[in-house]
Amino acid sequence: MAFPLFLLRFKRRDFSMNKSWWKVLTVALLLYACIGGFLLPVPALPALQETIRNLYFHVCMWFGMMILFTISLVHSIRYLRTFDLKYDIYARQYAIVGILFGVLGYATGIIWMSYTWADPNNPAFESFGALAREPKLIGAAIALLIYFAYLVLRDSIGDLDKKARISAVYNIFAYAMLFPSIWILPRLLPSLHPGGEGNPALNFSDIDADMRMVFYPAVLGWTLLGVWITTLSIRIRLLQEKKMLPI
């Protein structure tokens, strides 16, 4: 549970984009997650068997997406407090990479599904209707739609200051509405995902000790990769914007 708080410390102090220690850490963590993920032992659950290894990729993508959206929110708030346009650029880029991670989460979910829920020979097979009503799929779709709408909103405004202000307000409003929705939806619809109540991945008793060893470093690694990609895109964007601003 202390993990997300640990990340908050890094958000407050501007992540030095040019330092390399955390990039080396990212590569090391991801190598460990990928190699260990495939070689280390996992509990053999019925119907899931070895596909449970996708946990290190699929669930990490969603975690990464939520963390990146949270960082985007923090920068939107910082923009509204200081009216410094660079925070607006940060917020936008974090939202974009968050969307990327969300799409990857869907992709890894599809791969996983093709071995379990969509495989007619598998005992966990579900009809298309049941899949379409899956609350986590709907929740993830809502999150992605919200951030696509955020990008549409940004493009519809011309003036830079107005764009930054309005999109920051929408970012905060939408994020605050997103979290209750993600919490409400599983209570409304029966879920095919494991861990029906609460947050299974954060609950210590719900995830096997073997998997925990790879899972937590994997979450950190994928998140840091997302941050790395974002910092690069921020630097490109800042250079582009400098050409447009009359400084």
Next chain:
Amino acid sequence: MAVQNVDPKVWNGLFWVIQLFICINAVAKSFLQESRGRMLYFYSIASPVHFILAKLLFNSLLILVMAALSLLLFALFLGNPVTQTWNFVGLVFLGGWSLSLVFTFLAAIAAKAQQNAAIMAVLGFPLIIPQLLLLMQLSNSVFREGMSVHLESVLLLVALDLMIILLSVILFPFLWKD
């Protein structure tokens, strides 16, 4: 007027979708038809908090009236499968109120961004889905005799609405400066 009796689930789904469209149009009209001159006038005489609270209140009342009207028309044209009438009426008012709150704030955002009603629908649609799903599920339970309304879902909706009001009041001043 052909009064056909429709399957309750279809009636329910249709009702809430129509409510959604009513809300988008009604709220869009109320915000987006303010001319620039009038907005400048409001800017000079009122504080943003008062303005947004007034808009929220007005739109809530407007949608309550619209919801009552549409309920009447639905009962007239499609038959009335509702059994626990007062529960359903309460639910309709709660749902209308929730929708109006979200769309009022989004109309405020859309008003600053090129005055386009379409952008409001684009922004609002993903935000409103969980509330609509919750309302549909709650109202399904009032179609059968003897099933009681899930009190905690109702409280959840009310809590969500209060949070929206709070957020609108906090965030609107940033939109106000023009």
